Amino acid sequence: MRQIFLDTGNHRSLSADAGHRIVEIACIEVKQRQAHWQGFHHYLDPQCEVPAEAAAIHGPTSVF
Structure with a gap:
């Protein structure tokens, strides 16, 4: 079986409503x-x- 695992590195205390953003995915x-x-890492x-x-x-x- 093939599986793909995705990780955003986020913590459960983050909230888009509070302005938090995902800055890394893998x-x-x-x-x-x-x-x-x-x-994959980006x-x-x-x-x-x-x-x-x-x-x-x-x-x-913030520098990209």
């Missing part, structure tokens, strides 16, 4: 319970200012 393919490193432009405290913890900043 996925990896798994076949027969074995990771096949044909993955930073997204949140089109808003990333707070300094968030950038210090997670890495991505």
Whole structure:
């Protein structure tokens, strides 16, 4: 069986209504319970200012 796992790196406390945005996505393919490193990783432009405290913890900043 082939599966694709997607990770946004977000935490449950985030809210689009509060202005939070996804800035990073990644996925990896798994076949027969074995990771096949044909993955995908990409930073997204949140089109808003990333707070300094968030950038210090997670890495991505507002500069794209």
